[in-house]
Amino acid sequence: MSVQTFAELGLSDDVLESLQKMGFEAPTAIQAQTIPLLLNGHDVLGQAQTGTGKTAAFAIPAIEKTDASLNEVQVLIQCPTRELAIQVTGEIQKLSSYTGGLRVVPVYGGQHISHQIKAINRGAQIVVGTPGRTIDHLKRGTLKLNHLSMVIFDEADEMLNMGFREDMEEILTYKDQARRVQMLMFSATVPKPIREIMKRFMVDPVSITIERSPVTTPDIRQYVVEVRDSVRVEGIARLMDVNNYKLGLIFCNTKVATEEVSQQLQSRGYSSEILNGDLSQGQRDKVMHKFRSGYIDLLIATDVAARGIDVDDVDVVFNYDIPQDPEQYVHRIGRTGRAGKSGTAYTFASGRRMRSIKFIERITKSAIESVRMPSLKDVKESRMTLQLTELGEVLAKGGLKPYIEQVEALSEISYSSVEIAAALLKMRMETLEKNRSDFNEDTDFSPEPDYREDRKFKKGKKNRDKGRKKGKGDFVDSRDDSNMQTLRFNVGRSDKVRPGDLVGAIAGESGIPGYTIGHIDIQSNFSFVDVPSDKVSLIIDKMGKAQIRKKKLKVKPA
Missing domain, CATH: 3.30.70.330 (RRM (RNA recognition motif) domain)
Incomplete structure (x- = not known):
């Protein structure tokens, strides 16, 4: 019997409340299989790709098994890059937002070590780090593992590729050898070095591999748009206008995201509705009736809430968030291109998340073409072309005699017929512009860079830390x-x-x-x-x- 809710995993009320606040509705396959094993004390090797929800799969048990009243490091998590360490720290902080007294500290190169020492001394129970900086703390004695009960290696194969094998093994020698320490490794592949580490340090490990049924994509035009996260909504708006899509479906990974996206689209003049797990069946039916009838331009949904959507006229699907699994990707884009019609799907991605796009391409055996964001000039030209097309249709239908008489009367006074027609077209265009809020002409659509841990900083990248102090709970924005x-x-x-x-x-x-x-x-x-x-x-x-x-x-x- 498959797990349908997080409550079925026996989690605490505090964690369940955090999950609900974050908008997560149901566990992914890797979460449903990994969490119970870790809660029961097993060592685990999880074979899972990026984008399958594996962070929560180890973060939730780490939180549940940590004693918040003990101001000692009990969980150590290792990541190959500083970016991933920051991301994991943020995820744990969100998941533990209702767990009083639990403190998480990231340790990585590029940040002054004194800040990290102070944070650890204040009483960190979970430390998330990169191998190089972690060993630095261990050798200094500023990080002690006497009370360690769980160690986690995320993207273990990537650590091996970056030359961290000796560091991984050295870290494990600092724990209390007489103390049982639970161990988890997540890895997309399981090469010989990982098997050797398992044999040396793990006790009766349970291996989990998420089996994938053959995944193929329907005949749909698929594109990836590389832009920074903060301009995804503007990207959706421009693509809608340039291509004159009538009906679009936007997928988000959380309920919170659906609400934020809908609010931003409505402020831009688009008619949109939300479809997520908070809606009653009556509310859901009303929203779907509006969508099928064309009363709304865009429907914003989570994967769980979108189950059962069967609408033939969806012109385009937007993946606001990259889906957690290639099968989810196929289900999402399959909402367009039905009933013999052509369909289009756009996925927004940047930085290291492009790895997820490559993985989807490999599993689905399809090409996802990279396209640029339409410019403001593209949008205006498209709108003008649309108006001229509609004008031609009106001329072809005829029935213009009463209007011709009015124009002729006006042209006899002071204006030519061409000038009058141009004025009417201008009025129509200005009305359209008012209904769609102006785009930001200065928007920077360039994607966020992908910074790698334990590699030398380039001078041009130093601005990502500029203007913001680092400390407990801080998030470093990698934009410039x-x-x-x-x-x-x-x-x-x-x-x-x-x-x-x-x-x-x-x-x-x-x-x-x-x-x-x-x-x-x-x-x-x-x-x-x-x-x-x-x-x-x-x-x-x-x-x-x-x-x-x-x-x-x-x-x-x-």
């Missing part, structure tokens, strides 16, 4: 937006603030368009928001009179 500046707001997760709240407050008080606001990073008691540099003074001034969730705002440069 020269026209943006980061502001610090005095509200965070503890105030139940969401990105939409911050965008709405800033746009509502200052009058700047919501789409010009960049990356938003919400921490426990404060938030970072990237805004246009030339609007900083205006935003700080206007926010002094604003409130979010009944809390008076205090805003300053980060």
Whole structure:
């Protein structure tokens, strides 16, 4: 019997509440198989690719088995890159947001080691690191593993490829040899060195491999659009307008994302609705009726909620988030191109997530073509072409005599028929522009770079840490937006603030368009928001009179 809900895995109420808050509805295959084994104390080797939900598969048991009252390192997680270490840290912090007293500290090269030492000394129970910096701490004695109960190697084969085998084995020698330490390795492949590490350090390990049935894609045009996360919604809007799609389906991995995407699209003038697990059957039926009838442009759904959608006229599918499994990808794009019609699917990706695209291509045996984001000029030319096409259809239908008489009367006074027709076309175009909010002409669509751990910094990459202090719970944004500046707001997760709240407050008080606001990073008691540099003074001034969730705002440069 397959596991349908996280509650069936016997998780604590605190973790279940965090999962619900994050919008996760059902465990993936790797989560359903791995979590029970780890909770029961088994050593595990999990063969799983990136994008299958494996982070939560080890993060949830790590949280459940950690004693938050003991201020000692109990779980050690190793990642091949600093980027992945930061990502895993953030995921654990979200999953443990209702678990009081649990502290997670990332340790990686490129950040001053003194900050990490202070964070560990404050009492970290879970440390997420890269091999090089972890060994540095172990040799200094600033990281002690006397109370270690679980060690996890994520992307173990990638660590081997980067030359970390000796580091992996050395780390394991620092644990209390008389103490039973549970061990987990996740790896896409299982080469001989990994088998040797298993034989030496693991006790009766259980191997898990997610078996995949043959996956093929239907005859659908498939594209990947490499852009940074903060402009995905603008990307959807431009692609909709340039191609004149009438009906589109957007897939997100979480319920929270569906709400945020819908809010942003509605602010741009698109009619959209949400389909996620929070809807009752009655609400779901109403939304689907609107979608089938064409009353809405875009339906935004999670994979679980989208089960059973059968609409023949879907022009395009957008993968706002990369699906967690190639089979999910096939199910998603299969919603378009039905009833003998052609279909199109776009997937947004950047940085190391392009590896997931390559994996999907390999498993599905299909080519996903890379396309550029349409320019503002492309959008305007497409809109003009559409209006001229519709004008030709009206001319072909005839029945214009009453209108011709009015134009002739006007042309006898002062204007030619051509000038009058041009004025009417201008009016039509301006009405269309009002219904679709203006795009940001200065938007930087270039994807985030992929930084690798324990490799020398390049001088041109140093800006990713600029302007933001690192510390407990901080997220390092790897973008370099020269026209943006980061502001610090005095509200965070503890105030139940969401990105939409911050965008709405800033746009509502200052009058700047919501789409010009960049990356938003919400921490426990404060938030970072990237805004246009030339609007900083205006935003700080206007926010002094604003409130979010009944809390008076205090805003300053980060």
